[in-house]
Amino acid sequence: MAARQQARLGAVQETLFITLAARAAESQRKHPVLRDPRAVELLRSVDYDAAKYGPGAGGFVTVLRTAIIDFWVRGFLAAHPGGTVVELGTGLNTRFERVDNGRVHWLDLDLPDTIDLRRKFFADTGRRRMVAASVLDEGWLPEAARSPGPYFFVAEGVLVYLPQDQVLATLARIAQRFPGALLALDTYPGRTFEQQHRLAARKGMDARWAWACDDPRSLERSGLEVRQSATLTRPPRDMRAELPARYRYLVPLADPLLGKSMDLTLFRASSPAAAGPAGTARAPGAA
């Protein structure tokens, strides 16, 4: 068996293994909500302590979240087959492999240590490249703009680790630079945020969430307009019929517990005039 790659990552960066492991586990089910054979391969190829986050960490919450975003990205590609998808905080995500239509252009952005690890498994091509940067930096925006529009930005499982003022400034910058672009992201209300902090403390995890958002509509102040809203128990209507039976029937039953734990929102960047200057967007709930 080939030697496994060593991963030397910061605490937040390491959380990429939670989502990778969840996709790999789901892919091996008989009727998975998504198929990701590359995730299975990747997980086998990296030397990482799978027990660290406990059994089933991330689990179906993660894969449903990912499947909903895949659904939105596929919808975008159906309308704009040659557009650009920018995956912010990509980790070892393989959304490109799951949705590639042979024409899409793609940027996978993450912090330098994550991109170093990613480069052990993926290569840049004419349509797909990796960018080592913080999503909070401004330098990657012109690089994204060199790829053909229209644009779809995905930030899955990443903004929650970043301070609110910096998240809002980043969203405002994207909205200003890419009016009309779509942006899909996950947000977590205060209650989930507090539960997650307790869980992280119990498991001795160093990676801590930093941003709670009770109402995704509050992000409209950063120059975004809500196009579609979903939760784990209320995925987009057209997607429901495609879900494996256990999700179709069981997930609505979990609504009282899971329905308010996470919001998934598809935004459209509104006109630059609608966005305040980058960095000056008011915090949700601020006067």
Ligand SMILES: C[S@@+](CC[C@H](N)C(=O)[O-])C[C@H]1O[C@@H](n2cnc3c(N)ncnc32)[C@H](O)[C@@H]1O
């Ligand atoms: C929970 S993982 C999610 C990975 C991927 N989006 C997925 O769904 O599999 C969080 C990711 O955010 C990345 N990340 C954290 N802070 C970041 C930042 N400031 N800029 C870019 N990426 C960041 C981490 O390196 C990690 O890959």
